[in-house]
Amino acid sequence: xxxxxxxxxxxxxAALPVAVLADVLDRLGLCYQAMEYRIRPVDEAAPTLxxxxxxxxxxxxxxxxxxxxxxxxxxxxATPPGAVLVLATGGLVEVAIWGELLTTRMLARGGAGAxxxxxxxxxxxxxxxxxxxxxxxxxxxxxFGRAVxxxxxxxxxxxxxxVACGDLVRGDLDGVVVVPQELAAETLAAAEEKLGLExxxxxxxxxxxxxxxxxxxxxxx
Numbered sequence: 001x002x003x004x005x006x007x008x009x010x011x012x013x014a015a016l017p018v019a020v021l022a023d024v025l026d027r028l029g030l031c032y033q034a035m036e037y038r039i040r041p042v043d044e045a046a047p048t049l050x051x052x053x054x055x056x057x058x059x060x061x062x063x064x065x066x067x068x069x070x071x072x073x074x075x076x077x078a079t080p081p082g083a084v085l086v087l088a089t090g091g092l093v094e095v096a097i098w099g100e101l102l103t104t105r106m107l108a109r110g111g112a113g114a115x116x117x118x119x120x121x122x123x124x125x126x127x128x129x130x131x132x133x134x135x136x137x138x139x140x141x142x143x144f145g146r147a148v149x150x151x152x153x154x155x156x157x158x159x160x161x162x163v164a165c166g167d168l169v170r171g172d173l174d175g176v177v178v179v180p181q182e183l184a185a186e187t188l189a190a191a192e193e194k195l196g197l198e199x200x201x202x203x204x205x206x207x208x209x210x211x212x213x214x215x216x217x218x219x220x221x
Contacts, residue, residue, distance in 0.1 A: 007052075007082065009168065009184050014050035016191045018174040020198070024190045028183065035159030035176040038093070038136040039117060042126050049132040049171030051112030053163050053178065054083035055156045058118070060092055061148040068144045075152040076102050081110030084169040087149075088156035089118030093137035095146045100125030107131055115169065115176055117159040118147070134171050194220060 018034070025033040041049075056075045079085050085106055089097055098114060100122030106114055113132035120126070120135040121142075136159070155164045161178045163169070168179035168187075179187045197220045204214050215221055 009188060010050055010052070010082065012188050012192065013168050013170055013179070014048070016170065016188070016195060018170050018172045018177045020191045020195050021170055021177045021179060021187065022174075024187050024194060025177065025179065025183075027190075028187065030180070030183070033161055033178050033180075035115070035161050035178070036117065036136070037175065039115065039134050039159045039176055040136075041171065041173065042120060042123055042133045042135055042138070043130070044173060046127070046130050046132045048173075049084060049113040049115070049134065049169065049176070051082050051084035051169055052080075052181075053086045053165055053167040053169050054079055054111075054152070055154060055158075055163055055165050056085060056087045056149060056152040057154065057156050058087060058089045058092070058097055058143075058147050058149045060090070060095075060146065062145055063148065064145050065148070068148065071149040071151065072097075072102070072143070075149055076105045077109070078152060079106050079109040079111045082112055084112050084171075085114040086156065086158050086163050086169065087114065087116040087118065088158035088163070089116060089147060090157075091136065092118040092147050094139060095119050095141055095143050096121035096139050097143050097147055097149075098133065098135060100129070103129055103131050103133060113171070115158065115171065132171060134176055
């Protein structure tokens with residue numbers, strides 16, 4: 001796909017609920033593609049999240065380097081257009097590894113949003129930006145002397161899910177799910193089929209048909 005060609009997988013991804021994608025991945029034998037429950041949207045009124053992963057790794061550190069944000073700033077400056085920045089911390093929920101200024105730069109790069117299994121701060125500013133940011137906690141504690149970014153562009157584990165650059169990341173009010181890039185076509189097709197069946201079942205339930213008979217007929221719940 002050329003740089004200017006539309007990414008049709010992303011437009012299809014954006015139309016699919018997280019729960020439907022998670023169900024399909026379960027049935028494909030990938031039962032741990034939904035990130036842990038603590039990872040929630042900072043602003044529930046913001047747009048939902050859909051994009052390809054751009055991975056960033058960090059770890060706890062009490063070091064006080066001369067340039068403590070060097071690698072974090074380099075990572076944000078390298079965010080590809082349309083990417084979801086996935087910042088793995090190993091669950092540092094007492095540290096704000098993300099915030100308003102990083103969100104501003106990510107958006108200026110054309111990024112689609114950010115996900116971290118650590119903390120964020122500057123909630124009011126992020127909400128003013130209307131950016132889809134998902135985090136495991138909210139805390140004012142800065143990362144300086146508490147955490148350090150160690151690299152970007154390599155596979156990480158975020159929220160209990162293995163994520164590689166290019167994987168599909170979808171976030172909505174139910175949480176965040178990751179679709180491995182190599183399974184994107186199969187997952188999207190199956191999820192679209194399931195979503196269509198759910199619509200049929202919803203209409204039939206509203207007409208008075210029983211849940212049991214509809215499940216027997218369509219296998220959808």
